[in-house]
Amino acid sequence: MSVVSLCTACGGSDSATPNTPNTQNKVSVSEVSSDQLVYRKTSIITVKGQNLNAGINLTHQGCLKITELAGSSATQKSFSCKLVAVGSVPVVITDGANNSLYTNTVTIPLAAQPQVTMSTSLGNIVIELNPAKAPITVDNFLNYVESGFYVNKIFHRVISNFMIQGGGYTADLVQATTQAAIKLEAGNGLSNIRGSIAMARTSALDSATSQFFINVVDNTALDTNSGGYAVFGKVVTGLDIVDKIKVVPTSTRGGLNDVPVSTVLINTMLQTK
Known part of the structure; x- marks a missing residue:
């Protein structure tokens, strides 16, 4: 608004x-x-x-x-x-x-739900976005996609019974410079269920920038209106690739927990619909 x-x-x-x-x-x-x-x-x-x-x-x-x-x-x-x-x-x-x-x-009008294809080192993931439910979040995500920001970023946090998180670090664990943070759109009717994509953020509500996570199990506890995590789309192809990522071995590196031992790279991210 x-x-x-x-x-x-x-x-x-x-x-x-x-x-x-x-x-x-x-x-x-x-x-x-x-x-x-x-x-x-x-x-x-x-x-x-x-x-x-x-x-x-x-x-x-x-x-x-x-x-x-x-x-x-x-x-x-x-x-x-x-x-x-x-x-x-x-x-x-x-x-x-x-x-x-x-x-x-x-x-x-919207001719078709926008889709983004994420090419990773373990395979392709196709994400369908929902601008009707999360307009600010979808626009922010597509701005990063269009600018080429996500090229050569990684999944830097992987928890096999929770989620896989990426979009903020290079393979050397250098945090990338981002655009301004956006308003939290939690409580929009979309749920943090398996296969959904949501924005990561700090403890401050309106702090999401480029980092996102894909839920690998149902995490509906993250759906609260006032302090939840904003879902803005879902995986429509490549959930098997998400499952490959969620089980990679992890360790503590560069001051971060749950970092894949072997880099899971985001090669490119392109809007394909």
Whole structure:
């Protein structure tokens, strides 16, 4: 969800009837439109109305971030919004006194669930992601995939009756520099069951960056809403490779526990759907 003050909202090409009459000196919204509604693309939003510069608040559950573009005026404002959610999402605009100016629901389509193929030194694992349930987490993971971050990283923590964890260290056990941490999306309806993939984090809730883990057994105790671990997809092919990884011998190395004695390398990670 993205919330912005003194700016306005993403919306579809169809506009809803504004809730506030267009009277002199009163903030009103007459039209909200978007040039495109495409998952993980930037949408340019145009809002028309009166006295828009007097103070507007936006809640939009489809946007990761909204940025006002140059050239806005009191009667028209333009914004950029990266769409990370899919399905029907609500859009609400209010004035500074929290009076409703505009409400609508827009639909962000998804042609197919995105899939990522992870090539490891023990075989390939195909992961299907769920942006409807974990939009911020999926977008973050795909950003790392697209940048080539996961190339030549390792599974650095393997516990045979728990999970396999990777995506943060090189084969020399050097921790890689990551992007900013993301908001925790635990309690999203997805469970830490065998074959699911979730984000690893520190004891701080909103601390996940690049590291992930694949559950090798059902770990539903990790599902708590307030302090759990956010599941964002599942293994659809290659669970046998996960099972090969989970039984490799481990030791303590470089100050880390449960490190595979023989490196389990992530060669590449590519979005294949």
